[in-house]
Amino acid sequence: MSPETPSTSDSPAVPDVLAPARLGPVNLRNRIIKAATYEALSYRSRVTEELIEFHRRYAAGGVGMTTVAYCAVAPEGRTDRHQLLWEAGAAPGMRKLTEAVHGEGAAISAQIGHGGPVANPKGNGMPALSPSRQFHLTTLSFAQEATHDDIGRIVRAHADAARMAADTGFDAVEIHLGHNYLASSFLSPKINHRTDGYGGSLKNRARFAREITRAVREAVGDRIAVLAKLNMDDGVPGGIWLDEAIPVAQWLEEDGCLDALELTAGSSLLNPMYLFKGDAPLKEFAAVMPQPVKLGVQLFGKQKLRSYPYRDAYLLEDARQIRAAIKMPMVLLGGITDKPVMDRAMAEGFEFVAMARALLREPDLVNRIQQDEATPSLCIHCNKCMPASFTGTRCVLVEGTSPRGDHWGQTVVS
Template identity: 75%
Template sequence: MTATETPDVLAPAQLGPVKLRNRVIKAATYEGLSHKSLVTKDLVDFHVAYARGGVGMTTVAYCAVAKEGRTDRHQIYWTDEAMPGLRTLTEAVHAEGAAVAAQIGHGGPVASPKANGAPALAPSKHFHATAMSWAHETSVADIGRITEAHAEAARRAASAGFDAVEVHLGHNYLASSFLSPRINHRTDEYGGSLENRARFARDIMRAVHDAVGGRIAVVAKMNMDDGVPGGFWLDEAIPVVQWLEQDGTVDALEMTAGSSLLNPMYLFKGDAPLKEFADVMPQPIKLGVKMVGKRFLHSYPYRDAYLLEDARQIRAAVKLPMILLGGITGKSVMDLAMREGFEYVAMARALLREPDLINRLRDDEATPSLCIHCNKCMPTNFTGTRCVLVDRTTTRHATWGTSAGYVG
């Protein structure tokens, strides 16, 4: 790509059928701001802040496709009761000139059986050390039901006014756990060979595309590697994204890494906030984090654009539009992504610190990000996701649990 062909990251762009005012996407970060699986004013305000701050699109995180797929007891899933609030949210974001995506998926072995009142599901029976419980093997009937649930979630997202759905195929959530040879020990058509392990993810993407293709954009968020020995790695990710391209079911790819089940810090890089995680956990998990947390929450050196090296290999393997995630902190890194052939960038922690960073970068490209990658924002998703270094009132309201806290 020549210099004259390199797109301006802050200029309007097309994502599938959707026109974006720029190429910057607020990445999905679980907000911890829904209540009883319904939208609250806090959740609306959270996304309006990024829209007002200049992003092209913001992403509502972890909207589960089924009740048993939630990772938190307050997490949104696609009920009739949730729809009015979701419409209010999309209308509020649109009023600020931004687009809005819904991240849809099934938590699988990462789901919370206690909160959901139902066993977690995995490709094969799997012990979840954090939840101290066994995930049940997903039946073929479950696979069909959950595939259709993704399609229905996408249809409902379009009905609620979302401009895109981001299908979660990463982090060892259910579809990702099927891709992982470490977790998937099946001997049927969904286990063994890579083609078999990828069958579920491909079926999900076909179902979503058939449900909404052409009406709203469809993004796949998929691991390049799990960050654990014996897991899914880049050499297998490349053929899977090539199959997705051949299937014609995806408008853009967002490549990610790490396992929420086995190695959650692998995605984030930077410090592992062990004390802060322990502080928000109930017993006996709190004690476990204090005693053995270092074995589970590893620290990795941070650098800007830290997923670029691997994502570059995916970029070379497919012609699909791609979103670069991981260490996008300022205009110079965004421009690097454009020069490397990526069509969009996704930001999370830098925007948690400064929701208006994009507007300020538009005014002054040299504006530095204030994010220090301490990762202390991560444990706040239990109390309302935020940057702990910003002095502002906590986002949880005393009105929650009453009608005053809900919207729609």
């Protein structure tokens, strides 16, 4: 059991976010997780030295676990043609990545999933998949309807990915059930118009996600921890919202396949800024986009990339409602910036917190909070790290960081 802060009432003791904790079969040195942020540092679907260094820095900076994003389970599921892909040739690099993180005393998780309608058909050289035929404004192409064979193949691919993650030293996998990637798009009544056993009622729309989590657990047993990242709200009219997210979370708990549930929001397909809150850097997004997408961002960016007010712990209000409905461990994401916010999450009944932008600005933030709990975050939530993810994810305000150089891609680990 992890040390806990004594309680002065009859309520349960509040966990100390900086003390060791247990996540399924894994021991973590604290309850702080580096959230998945697409790194854009893999090359030809392989680990690079730059990707290893990216995660080693967060491990050295004090997080309990860092999350590698986004690792596609099938070639057509990549949102970037260079994205990590679970295949045999990637294993040596994955092993070196996990060894580097373990060498700094942290655990490491792999986010696994299928991009579905968010995938890049032109870069992948194959059609994207969706629950129903779907036009993708970003790629100006249609995603084709997933067949039953596709569904079965992708479920098995998640299991194979999880097995490979365990074999290459990962301590956990995080199943991506959010942001209207494939499993999330099945959950969405706005995107899923099927009339078979995977469409219509919420239970049918949740079937694919549940089949994935069961297959993953069966593949890894108790070798590693299994988490899922679930949308509470797509941020679009007609999408999934809390009234449906709550029963989905309850079914996932009943299935008994998860060690923890991380909650998220927004649609990478339909409303990408809804998750992040803060400024929408339209000029920076336009600068990294190819034509005709660049022109579309310049003309219609304010409608597609909306700004939302930022506040610390901005997903807490909705996440609290799911927290009240289930008992499994939960991870609070969204506006986790400093120790008081982390303590608030613990007091609200969450067992872990996940940080992203604050750590991009300061990879050693957790170590400094350990030394001085009053340490503030320097992140200003400008969100310029988002368009930077097309050339190598980083905080653009930190001196010495730069896009991928001319020699990027020459350091693939094999």
